Amino acid sequence: MVSWIKEVFDTEKPIIAMCHLQALPGDPDYDATGGMDKVIVSAKNDVIALQEGGVDGIMFSNEYSLPxxxxxxTVTVAAMARVIGELRSFVKIPYGVNCLWDPIASLDLAAAVDAQFIREIISGVYASDFGxxxxxxxxxxxxxxxxGAKNVKMFYNIVPExxxxxxxxxxxxxxxxxEFNNKPDAICVSGLTAGxxxxxQVLKVVKDAVRKTPIFCNTGxxxxxxxRQLSVADGAICATTFKVDGIFENPVDYKRVKEFMDIVKEFRN
Known part of the structure; x- marks a missing residue:
């Protein structure tokens, strides 16, 4: 059922860590003084901390492009492509992308930077904070x-934040x-907001409902x-727990990553 996961991440029940990019050109909170160099340095530091901490994959997202x-x-996709392009030599594990909240843009970016997966809201219609x-x-x-991105895996988030x-x-x-209509490569189940x-129990309900699609715990x-989460889910996507003091806006803390991944590796063994 989940053979592609082992092929991509070289392990069962992988932990995919988010690399949250600082606000980008065009975003309300973009730091024009620090510019793209500041964005790249911040992302590089997070990538190094995540990899050295032992995560199985990384997903780059424009998390601070709020709202x-x-x-x-276009400027967002271009900026993300520049960041990832400059960091590719540092990335030694599988990586994906997430252009919030646009699956077409995510696929375009994935094709441009050779990413192996995307995560997005790909199906459904919602009443949201974004209209x-x-x-x-x-x-x-x-x-x-x-x-030409047929090999890019698509993670369907069915509980959008x-x-x-x-x-x-x-x-x-x-x-x-x-699962029946869209044949997703994986289904993500989330909490209300990031973190x-x-x-x-919701993970378990979703896991029991589908026949062959991997289920990922998406937040928190x-x-x-x-x-407990991995006893049900086929993997997890993590971000806030890896930040300094567990605070969403902070940079990644290597020690927190290492402590978390030591627990995961012991569980998998």
Whole structure:
């Protein structure tokens, strides 16, 4: 069922760490004085700390591009491509990208920087903090083929942060129809916001609902709950727990990464 995970990450139940890029040109919080050099240095420091701490993969995202767009501007994709291009020589593990919240832009970026996966809101329609949030999974699937990115794995987030499915549907029903209609490479289950713990029971419901799709815990994993989450999930995507003092806005803390990954490796053994 999850053979592609072992092929990509060289382990079962991988931990994918987020590399949160500082605000980029065009973003409200962009530091024009520090410029792109500041963004690159910050990202490089985080990548080194994450890799030395032992994570299995990295995902670059424009996490500080708040408030997010559902159709990302060209300048954002260009800026992310520059950062990743300058850091590629430092990245020794599998990596993916996430242009919040635009799956087409994410695929375009993945194709440009040879990323192996994306994570996005690819299906469904939502009432969200960012307005009415619609998707077009058929267009996204065809776009992946059209740009030669058929080998880029697509992680479908079916519980988007700061949003709710517009129709009143049970999460198990959403998981089943997402798998049947879209054939996702993986399904992500999240908490309410970045850093919010994902309900293990919801993970279990989704895991039981699908037949062959890997399930990833998408938010809120920490050293105290990761064994419980991985007892259900096929992997996890982590960010806030790796930051200094566990605070979202802070840089990555190597010691926190190492402590977390030591627990994960012991669990996997």
């Amino acid at each position: 997010y767009l559902t159709k990302v501007e 009415l949030w619609n998707t077009d999974p058929g267009k996204t699937a065809r776009h992946r083929l059209r740009i 700061a949003a709710k499915y517009l129709a009143d549907r049970d999460i198990s029903e959403i998981a089943k129809t997402t 919010s713990e994902t309900d293990t 994993c920490n050293k105290d709950n990761i064994e």
